[in-house]
Amino acid sequence: MGKKDRERKQRQQEAKARTSSAANPSLTLVPSPTAQSRHVRLARQLTSTGFTFRQVKSASERAAAIFLIQNSIPESGSYQPGPKVALLVALDLTQAVAGVAACELTIWNGGSGLQLTVEHLAVDANRQGQGIGTVLLGMVDQLIPDNTKRAASKLVVLGGCAVSARSFYQKAGFRVLPEHAKLPFPFGGGGGNVVNTNTQYPCWFAKTV
Numbered sequence: 001m002g003k004k005d006r007e008r009k010q011r012q013q014e015a016k017a018r019t020s021s022a023a024n025p026s027l028t029l030v031p032s033p034t035a036q037s038r039h040v041r042l043a044r045q046l047t048s049t050g051f052t053f054r055q056v057k058s059a060s061e062r063a064a065a066i067f068l069i070q071n072s073i074p075e076s077g078s079y080q081p082g083p084k085v086a087l088l089v090a091l092d093l094t095q096a097v098a099g100v101a102a103c104e105l106t107i108w109n110g111g112s113g114l115q116l117t118v119e120h121l122a123v124d125a126n127r128q129g130q131g132i133g134t135v136l137l138g139m140v141d142q143l144i145p146d147n148t149k150r151a152a153s154k155l156v157v158l159g160g161c162a163v164s165a166r167s168f169y170q171k172a173g174f175r176v177l178p179e180h181a182k183l184p185f186p187f188g189g190g191g192g193n194v195v196n197t198n199t200q201y202p203c204w205f206a207k208t209v
């Protein structure tokens with residue numbers, strides 16, 4: 001298939017996804033092929049310039065990641081990750097932490113479904129705008145062990161964002177809901193569909209993996 005055919009097919013798939021989403025909002029959780037290829041392109045660019053993306057390995061990396069969150073995100077100055085929170089970091093050539101995603105995994109109903117909640121995402125102020133945040137967000141599901149992922153019926157990546165950051169999450173392939181909207185699926189697989197009451201981060205962003 002030629003480049004033009006591939007592009008036409010991609011446009012058709014995206015139009016189809018948009019039509020289905022209008023009929024059933026929960027279907028919009030699947031990221032578009034455009035967002036996926038953007039993620040791959042940015043990840044290639046960054047890794048080719050010496051960046052690595054992985055879970056923290058040492059106490060000093062962990063401390064640097066927490067420090068970055070505390071200093072980048074308003075009202076998180078005393079943030080400490082809970083025991084179930086995993087930290088995915090972007091390390092530059094010198095192994096300095098340039099970005100971090102702090103995520104907590106919740107298992108639904110005894111393991112049939114998984115929810116990965118992005119608690120915080122922060123990129124060093126001098127490194128913003130290079131795709132680091134997008135790449136971190138696109139790979140947070142790699143924090144989940146493969147066998148846990150294989151056994152899951154569904155995996156949803158979820159978080160809350162500021163109104164001003166909505167376009168960032170949309171470009172990264174997430175469906176972003178209006179302020180204080182209800183989730184289109186039950187939070188954590190049970191307990192009803194939850195309204196986002198957070199004043200700082202009032203917009204849910206979500207995607208299925």
Ligand SMILES: CC(C)(COP(=O)(O)OP(=O)(O)OC[C@H]1O[C@@H](n2cnc3c(N)ncnc32)[C@H](O)[C@@H]1OP(=O)(O)O)[C@@H](O)C(=O)NCCC(=O)NCCS
Nearest residue numbers: 072121122123128129130131132133134161162164165168
């Ligand atoms: C938000 C944040 C994580 C984005 O990380 P980043 O590495 O700078 O983002 P990327 O380089 O991957 O940006 C991708 C796109 O999103 C846009 N974007 C980035 N941050 C944005 C924001 N806060 N609001 C709107 N758009 C944003 C970029 O302009 C870029 O668009 P483009 O490709 O059309 O030029 C980073 O700016 C940050 O740490 N900010 C401070 C902490 C914070 O606000 N965390 C998120 C709370 S909701």
